[in-house]
Amino acid sequence: MTADTDVLPQMTFPADPAPRRRRGLLPQLGVDTGYTLTGFPVGIAAFVVVVTGLSVGAGLLVVWIGVAVLAATLVAARGFAVVERAWLPAVLDRPVPTPAYRAPEGSATRKLLTPLRDPQTWLDALHALVRFPVAILSFVVTVTFWAVALGGLTYGVWDWALPDPSRDPGNHDLLELLGLESSAGRRITFYTAVGVLFAVLLPFAVRAVALLQAQLGRVMLTSRAAAQAEIGRLSQGRDAAVAAEAVALRRLERDIHDGPQQQLVRLNMDLARAQRTLERDPGAAREALGEAAGLARETLEDLRALSRGIAPPVLADRGLAAALAAIAARSPVAVDLAVDLPERRLAPVTENTAYFVVSEALANVAKHSAALTCRVEVTCTGDRLRVVVEDDGVGGAVPAPGHGLAGLADRLQAVDGVLRVDSPRGGPTRLTAELPCG
Secondary structure, three states, X not given: OOOOOOEOOOOOOOOOOOOOOXXXXXXXXXXXXXXXXXXXXXXXXXXXXXXXXXXXXXXXXHHOHXXXXXXXXXXXXXXXXXXXXXXXXXXXXXXXXXXXXXXXXXXXXXXXXXXHHOHHHHHHHHHHHHHHHHHHHHHHHXXXXXXXXHHHHOHHHHHHHOOOOOOXXXXXXXXXXXXXXOOHHHHHHHHHHHHHHHXXXXXXXXXXXXXXXXXXXXXXXXHHHHHHHHHHHHHHHHHHHHHHHHHHHHXXXXXXXXXXXXXXXXXHHHHHHHHHHOOOOHHHHHHHHHHHHHHHHHHHHHHHHHHHHHOOHHHHHHOHHHHHHHHHHHOOOEEEEEEEXXXXXXXXXXXXXXXHHHHHHHHHHHHHHOOOEEEEEEEEEOOEEEEEEEEOOOEOOOEXXXXXXXXXXXXXXXXXXXXXXXXOEOOOEEEEEEEEOO
């Protein structure tokens, strides 16, 4: 495929985010501890601001000043929500979507009412209220486990600075409360063991409360954004499918107009000429009929080729592997075909899309690449179908929206697929398509 090949660059719309490398136990403990400790004062501030603002705003609604107070409170809640969302990727160890807030528009009054008309700002305010008790729990658990772990592990260093319960009848420590005799050695051993136990449990306890608080934030602060993103993705997929079908229809109309339609017009003219000369010049009529018969055969072959491009019967009857073998056999460039598919038939939309990817790619290889050989590899791993077409041509493929493989990119996008093209100048060209197995 050369520079005039109709190719799109990698499309990332359906692709899932790349997996992140998981942190070690201690780095994650540091993140979780920072999150739970800072979440406590932020949670207090958010709770006080939102409760005060909503109360004052609701009380002043009768004089309209309450509207401005409520709007300012919701804007403040949005600010606290932004701070919380900034922590979530580090705590959850994965990216989270950011909601699209309603943009102010219209008159000054409508702009003032914008926060009150935005559902996400109300979720932000509700999160500030619901998060408060969870933030208290997270803070208490984190401080308790850190304090007991550090205090127990270092108890032997500062036991001498405390009153000795064995010498002071009015002073009792935990050992004596448990009915055991207290001495310096026993206290150090006991409290160090408790410190070791809490140190072992520390990462898990802090992780548990951090996840509890983070999951609450994810549900209330990002779920609506995820739903918006899914709606947008489906809308883009629908638009891509419509665009792909429009491009395919235009191409089919062009091919019919440039091929069979012109041939049929000429065939009609030849038959009319033969009809006119049949009685006065039978030889010329036979010659015209012979030309018409040859033209009819050519038209039939062109129509068959067009029908194979639309929906080849072998694909519906025998499946994707047989259809790919047939198209590889017809390719003017030698094709090395490797197909690894499950025994069950794939979904029709998946088979059709994969077939069109290979068909269009081989057509471009034959027209533009100057390649001698081409390799086609189709595999189904897990729930993804992977199609790779690689040739040894001159390369240099560049994006050309609106033509050729651009339609395939739209078709793949419509089925949650991805199209990538790697074509350095000088070759080789490698086209990779991934889509759900269906």
